[in-house]
Amino acid sequence: MRINGEPVEASPAPGQCLRTYLRDAGRTDVKKGCDSGDCGACTVHVDGSPVHSCLYPAARAVDHDVTTLAGLGTPDDLHPVQRAFADAAGFQCGFCTAGFIMTAAGAGSEPDVERCFKGNLCRCTGYRSIRDALAGRINLEPGSSTAGAFGASVAAPAATRIVTGTEAYTLDLPTTGVLHMALLQSPHAHARITRIDTARAAAAPGVRLVLTHLDVPDVLYSTARHESRLDDPDDTRMLDDVVRFRGQRIAAVVAESVRDAQLAADLIEVEYDVLPAVFDPETARAAGAPLLHGDKAADLSRIAEPHRNVVAQTHGEVGDVAAGLAAAAATVSGTWRTARVTHVALETHGARGWLDDDGRLVVRSSTQVPFLVRSELAHVLGLDPDRVRVVAARVGGGFGGKQEMLVEDLVGLAVLRLQQPVQLELTREQQFTLAPCRHPFRVSVTAGADADGVLTALVVDVLSDAGAYGNHSVGVLFHGCHESVALYRCANKRVDAEAVYTNNLPSGAFRGYGLGQVIFGIECALDDLARELGISPVELRRRNVVRPGDQFIVNGEPDGDLVFGSYGLDQCLDLVESALAEGDEAPAGDRWAVGEGMAASMIATIPPRGHHSEATVTLDVDGTVTIGVGSAEFGNGSATVHVQLVAEELGIDPARIRLHSSDTDAVAYDTGAFGSTGSVVAGTAVAHAARELRAALDAGGTPPLSRTGRHEGTPRSVAFNVHGVRVAVDRATGELRVLRSVHAVDAGRVINPEQLRGQVEGGVAQGLGSALQEELVVEEGEMVTHALRHYRVPQIGDVPPTEVLFADTYDELGPRGAKSMSEAPYNPVAPAVANAVRDALGVRPHELPMSRDRLWRLSAQSQEQR
């Protein structure tokens, strides 16, 4: 085989795919995404023709020419397609980029972009910037070095490395001397293990260690990671003798190869006492339901009511909703349901651990929260935190999914037991069957308003499916009900909400963290209320949204540290209203029904109860500046922002700045990159450090010189999003076409317009996926959608363009006036689309996704009503 022109003595194993062969040969620029030919991240050329290397038998490539991304061009000599992706900023996390570039470079002059790239998935960008790259459009601002870096569309620091395949992700490391772990998963939704025999597995070729529930620390913890470990219930054991969902980890095998480990895992003999299971959260909290964690103490494990499967709850009222409803001129009510959806970061969860020269446990992990993983690893393994180092390289997409400790615990234990490097990489199937998904919610809303359209009562009842473990279920429930309800000033509000254990796949952190689900219910109900009152939905919002001076009220006393650092919601409403007023051409024919809809959302710029970051900025004698910061880069763009902040403070070229990030050795502490904190918390700490350094230099200091900045995550501001959409629905088939999509954001001062636009477009694309096509199908606890081809992540042809508009505000609390804006654009998309469908068909959809079959049924219902 010749790889990138170099002859290689190739002897691939039978059954080995070309992707594995290439990565084992050190060609880690070839990415492993779906492993089934659906995502295209592994695309290489064989004899000049692009193929999915995960589907290509390696043995067939012997005696042929294989070209990978690194063989296409180098950082000093970019291939034109590599140059185009860099210039267009056509990536965010960058994990899909190798596949897009190799596909584009091998596609010739194929004019149909949507046909050509249907086998390449990008979860971050929403594809607009990729289309720009393919069309040769340049989105970076020339001459944006030195002064003016802040506010300009400068390139991501890793851009050149990403387009040449030279940026190392979590597991892009040599495989020599590394042992590999494979997992055995539960075939039952609820069962007690009565016997587990590992003898045959332990004796299998290459096997070095088998771990079962008999071998792990007897420590309860949560896979969810937060600043305080007390935020989540201690309900999880590393390996348990009770399994509570199909797919749960039962045993781990460590062997000399992935193949040996996988084959041996199948040799473990397990006998079960199968227990009754419950899959519906309403049934699960009713009397007589099987209890998932009835063996645990409410106070010790921090579970609200283990005897009725309730993980978390809030019940409360302000004012008098009965009186408010009685006084209303119009009332509406309804019940909405959101589907179980999943993140589909293209990089699966993975970690490699080893011992450093000092005997310290080092874990390199695909995580958004290295410091939080370190502290919990130390807790679970009984180590002093000083004896654990956690490092994240660039992470291949997060979306909340990597705010969990899903692989590091077993890897850490195996390293300590074997004193050798051990690696675990989840398969794509395990991402579906084992990694937490978004919480499905049932949201009932009753709302009343007076004749002027002023809200008199807002009643919200929420039921959240936690799945088998309570990771993130508390936070998601409370956050979900917070900014969604607090967005509206209304004297009389009631919220009842419960998160309930079921024997389904655990739910976890997902972009928006509960807000999107509750916003879906509230924003649809308010749309109905506007109809009842005969006023426009935008006008109804204008009359009821909070304004500076208001408090943020849900169903009790407001949080003390949430304030209006700035306010641009009024501008966002105006921007969307004007854009929709421009009108659109609808498809011809009487089958098509056209309608428009909008929805608003608010989000706190920082999670509550503490979010801390320390950063350093160091000037060396050679003139280079190094930023030390704890937070991770996973496509959120915080690395770009940090460089821009320092360039601005010091008045230097961004090219002189280096980053040392997401490493527990880099700085003293960082809570992590979640809740959109990469810019506002870590960024503020970085900016402080740079300002201090500047002051020290101005005072006559000379390099080497270093300064430290901190941010404690309080007080917190609010950011706003408004989405507007016009759709056409084919009554005969249920096909929906987006005629216009417009999204206005109040992100404070814009740090990097191109990057912000990309974050918004990516959020909208993910929102459209959840609104229209994505759904995990689980039957009696069995994950039916266990491969990427069965889970409809939007392809390039599925995502319409979205017009992104910025409100002009300056936040008093954020770095240089900026606010957070990475997860929030997702939140108002589904209700805006649902409201447009209601407008088009005359019948309201109540469940997601609004897939073609569901829209067809809805349309049939509307025709019957006529």
Place this chain on the structure above:
Amino acid sequence: MDLPTVSGHRTAHRRADLALAPGETLLAGGTWLFSEPQPEVGGLVDLTTLGWPDWEELPGVLRLGATCTVARVVAAPWGAASGLARACADSLLMSFKVQHVATVGGNLCLALPAGAMVSLAAALDASALIWTPDGGERRQSVVDFVTGAGTTTLAPGEVLRAVDVPTAALSRPTAFRRIALTPRGRAAAVVVGSGRRVFVTAATTRPVVLDLDDLEAGLAAVDCWYDDLHGPADWRAHVTGVLAREVREELGS
């Protein structure tokens, strides 16, 4: 993905090489075989080294070798049916990169309801040429060869050698319709009009042939609507009717 249970990979060069040992399976393009775990498979026998021509123009027949890739199928001498061949190839869920590797024979033998080459071959009255283990061969229309979702009439030891398309079918007027839950998702219904008949695939567990002049009765009699993650049966049945009527209109009633 890697197939960890596979311990052998041999290339076939003559018909005798196709006798399979226990655990062995035939490998054509491999784009499906390598896309899912195959815990029962212990060895691979590569068909692509047999040297079967991509296509042969025989008297009255266009013969597609079973190992002809989907991309090469599109390039075959289809005459007036070239648009249909391209439309069916693009109906494949997978990308053009997979079309360069996946084979017509593999697609037929996989027999997914959404099998793109099943749609094409069925609509053009193609027949399957099958090598039998006794050294003989048999022929069967593709419509009958595919018996259900993932099932065919292939008996153990039989090998699909070629797909024979009668050239008379190539000049018939055709109309093509397709729908999925997303614009380019896995086909939920493919309706091809060819001459005076309508061929339904994807929406049904096996190919269904309807008479264009008695369409409504034919639709009402369909008893094998398919139901999976890519579309419920009632919606598939309904949209098949919508598409079939469009096909009838295009071909002229």
